[in-house]
Amino acid sequence: MSLDAAQRRALLAHPAGWIATGFGAGLAPVAPGTVGSAVALIPYWLWLRDLPLAGYFVAVALVFALGIAASRIVVARTGVQDPGFVVVDEFVGQWLALALAPPAWWWILVGFILFRIFDVWKPWPVSWADRNVHGGLGVMLDDALAGVMAGAVLAAVAHVVP
Template sequence: MLRHPAHILAQGFGSGLSPIMPGTSGTLFGWLSFHVFSTRWPEIFTTVNWAIIILLGFIVGVWACRITGKNLGVADHGSMVWDEIIAMWLVLLFITPASWQTQLWAFIIFRFFDMAKPPPIGYFDRRFKGGFGVMWDDIVAAFFCLLTFALWRAV
């Protein structure tokens, strides 16, 4: 992880090195970091600033995941979890303020879409490769998570 700065980011500051369910560990890291940053520094981590951070995080993530995947010899290596972190931040940005129970449901629903990859998420996962592909399918999973929440709240 420490051989290149891209690896630190792509592997979620070490959260992706978990031997058990690294994607879930990365998503948990995303949830925890969003909560800590938003609670500790609310004047910095505003809605607008989070949106900018997520957009820049996506762009830098494409680079970091491309480099890390190339260096590891696997385009979408399981230890690369920056995509889960950015996608979880996106979900939390749109559902916050929310109770911890609602955030837990967001975590569960996002993980379902990210792991099961129902259409069209699976299509994007197969179609796009490299750093963009790694990042994009998780953004689509986040969209479906948010769509689920929108439908849930409409009922």
């Protein structure tokens, strides 16, 4: 769904619009999901990666819950079940993919690529969640599952690669 200037203003007039669009990252004219995943690396690098693992998961769970609420409002306002400009789900999925990433920058790049692959490919159960779970939870759940799957692959590879 492409938004005109008036629709953008209406969307961003509500705090849920800012949260759902990743503070505007989802309004990128090309590949908003990839842009959202890339923007998610900023708070990851500046803040999340230094948290203890329990704190990391609490922060991600809080953003997941906030994302459900914000996405529910945006879905209700736009009438679109999973609007492409909603990228808070990419934030959560990307952070889950990187939860166990080793600290080297190239592992972050590998985690970014793996998350994008799982998010676009949508293997089961990601595809199931994408088709069967709706509303704010539906927006968030498929990307969270893609992030967990990407994170599992990243952790396995990191365990094998020195």
